Amino acid sequence: MSIALKDLTFSVRYMEVMEGLLRERGAPIQVLLDALGLSEAQLRDPHQTIDGLQYQRALLAARPYCLPGLPLSAQYLAHVPLTIVGPLGLLIMASGTLGDALAAVEKYAGVLFPAYALRVERIKDEVHVVVTRLSDFGEADDLLTEIVLGMFTQFQPFLAEPLRDVELRFRHPASPWSFAPSGALVRAVQFGAAVDEVVFPSQMLRVRTRTGSRLLQVEVTRSLDQMARQGLPAQAFSQQARRAIRTLMDAGKVLHGDVLAEQMQLSRRTLNRRLEEEGTTLAGLISEVRMSLADTLLITTTLPLTDIARRAGFTEVTNFSRAFKRQYGCTPRERRGGR
Known part of the structure; x- marks a missing residue:
């Protein structure tokens, strides 16, 4: 279900990107103010x-000032510091490893940028950071998606080792102004893909940051948790539970409430209560995580359905197919075929 643009809320600091681009081109700041309907x-x-x-109008207002012959998203990204996402940017920098930073992004991205949902999947020896659009930005849609996925490249200055073999995959078709690989960081860019995602070797999760700080990590996490509790879009606890369920699945453990509660260092009663507060149940969450994994495997791998069913916790393909169709309205074969 698409979230109407009028129902989204963003911090005005995101406009620093468009303002930086306009100033570099010598354009008046009034261009941005007129698009937003705001005073300076x-x-x-x-x-x-x-x-x-307003966000959509600002993106489009700055576009005529981009230089010809260069990817549009790259020109916007040149003015996107990691700190643009506020406390989440600080948490990324305070994280000990890239894996910790991605866990923070998965958990809190919806608090600060509600137009997209994000999940991190480990498939064999690769990490897939899958991004899902939740709103329609019209003619700015593809540009914004390229900026969001391209933000992954902003991690590099804070890492102790260079990232390598990174791939960016976009659902939309390529155009003369589309994102293009540059330097050694991004190995390949694919258009017309099944999902919007960033893919890189799983061993990169262990790369340490240059700016890790446990004390800052605790402080910023507390701030983000408070923002989430104030009713902002992200369901932080549910996201945490989803990751714990995936950890248990990867370890081949039984998906039982007591096991999950122990994994999360909570009582079973607290687990159920906090899930209920966010409008979900343990059974529903387990089913969602299983189906989400199956969906990712269907569209990003060529694994047989029997293997995907097993990875999703089903012993029979027929039971898996029925569950998948209840969740997504199509069979696994239809999903793989691009329906």
């Missing part, structure tokens, strides 16, 4: 927010 004082107010319609 409002643009400088750290408490100011904008909706998705």
